[in-house]
Amino acid sequence: MKVHPSAAALTAFLAALTLAGCQAKEPASTDSGETSGATAAPAEITVEASDTSCVLSGTEGTTGANTFVVTNNGNKVTEFYVYSEGERVMGEVENISPGLQRKLIVQLTQPGTYTTACKPGMIGDGIRGEFTVTGDEVQIDTEGKFKEAADSYKRYVNSQVEALVPAVEAFVAAVKAGDIEAAKAQYPTSRVYYERIEPVAESFPNDLDPRIDLREADLEPGQQWTGFHRLEKDLWVDGLQPDTNAIADQLVADVKELQAGVSAPDFTIDSTQIAGGAQGLLDEIATSKISGEEDIFSHTDLWDFNANLQGSQTAVASVRPILDERNPDLGQRVDQRFEEVEALLEKYREGDGFVSYDKVTEPERQELSRAIDALSKEVSQVQGVIAPQ
Template sequence: MRRSILLLATAAALPLALTACTEKSTAADGDITVTATDTSCDVSAETGTTGTSTFQVTNNGSKITEFYVFADGDRAMGEVENIGPGLTRQLIVSLPEAATYQLACKPGMVGTGIRQDFVVTGDSQAATDENGQLAEAADGYRRYIRSQIVALEDTTAQFVAAVKAGNVDQAKALFPQARTYYERIEPEAESFGELDPKLDLREADLEPGQAWTGFHRLEKDLWVTGIQPDTTAVADQLTEDIAYLADQVNADSYTIDPTKIAGDAQGLLDEIANSKITGEEDIFSHTDLWDFQANVDGSQAAIAALNPILQERDPDLAKRIADRFADLDTALAQFRQGDGFVFYDTVTEPQRQDLSRKIDALSAEVSKVQEVVAGQ
């Protein structure tokens, strides 16, 4: 997801042989441990059974890493992002069908990752949903994702038209608006293989010879270099890639697991804490606060879809999360200006630290939701 930064390049060149070779076991009887370094991804089990699997991912490397569980077609079944050096993060993922999945560590948050197969056997284990709450959560969140896609296509079309017309001022005004709808649902875009890097790759994460497309390439053209000979082609590619994303989420086959909804909520907050809070996301335009708010909005929508489950299983947690969201919304409101926000380079370091503390407090509560939804 990112960020998210889920960027494509370096790890693709890392041979799978770098994966540490240790004795493997089955994951049926407990959590699966994952030990990641800058050059290896050591997983304590290479087989499991259908149902819910819990991975405890420890980063012993020097780079921030990510961990993914992929199904066929690089569809992410679950991910945990922005795992800093020395940290351990938990991923709970539903693997209800027997299949060969792939596990991937992404040191530096780039590339296709250091991968290995994870073979799941057993009968289909669709989640028990006697009162229909899980299905309702999935349906509600899917409707939200699709509504954001409609707005994303519309605002991006306006943005691209302004770029191609050479109307720089209008394009600058539309840039953070279009990104709002993408940032609210970015974890779902990250589910579709290389799509997120094509849409959202930052210049700092480019590898030698790698094509740079997407929002941030156009951001630099608008704010720094001026319109380039290939700017129109990059804008057209953005339209094409977003249309592809729309096709994926509007397909009848598009499904969402409730456990992953909780993961999306967490991932969106992690994006703020690990890149947007520093100002490195929108480094040319300084429109980071638009992205910041969009990530919060998306996380709130994910939690709202799960709220009936939380209210039934852990109402105290539901209340703490609601209180933390309200606290963060109040903090963000002080930076509003008209229909948008002040530019992030005007936000002082103490103010950034205050926002960081609030996002960390919220994230600590949201991190507990996956376990509640999974019934563990």
């Protein structure tokens, strides 16, 4: 794998993205847990999440930029979603550790009834409630920097998916041929295209992301395990199983479903989602890559780590014209932090790839963790800066 280009090069390559957000009032009803809330629409909706409840300060909003401030008061890592009809993800914030607070700005351009969900443990349908949006339809700015940004990032997403499909097909061919060594070699290289744009995959309904990338530790009772990590365990631990070929074929079908989704004429990306995705990719590193939980059987975590970093950097670069116009100092701080993390990651290069993550000591992991935390602190501000004014 080649070293990812600098932030400056990415900024020259990309432009900026469409923007967005949302607002609200009142309490969310849920299918489990407790709920409560106010009747007046605040400037920001607070979400008090625990292991058994999801308490919103409001459940009504208007079309436009709404902000949700999510605090995890529970003992489990949680996430917060806003869905439209058909389970389409309009906005999400993942990997909120106990005691932490995260902000989500969501673009809801159409009036109607949406669904909010807190997901303690980041599994299942979550603790759900309705969120009602009123007002006139909001047109996303399709001119200037925002159009250029949206177009540029969409091209990037399509380029990654176009590379993902043949890479997965080659990986699956090795699996089905029983060529274990070739399959092991292609496992991390085929994943990088997916890991760079995973937040986009998560926006599609029908559990597309879990089908492709669910870890064994996150399986629910009775849930079928498919995707990369199931094949990872077959290759490194269990050996090829009677259903391995079927699982491999399903992975190809699932990435082709993703390809069809991002190629559809109605597929759109707004800047707040992409800025949120940039943050989400860093959270993935902090939550599962640093600990070694992601690729627990193969120890190829650093490949994913690097791909998440690249995807986050590209997403931020896509909105840099807007960011530099509104807060150039933040853009410079983000650049510096990306460079620091990249320099640390280079220490673990081995040929075209990376050393096995089980060779990275705990002090070295903590050093990486601190660098990611410093980067995340800066990137977390981008979504608010580029939101509509």
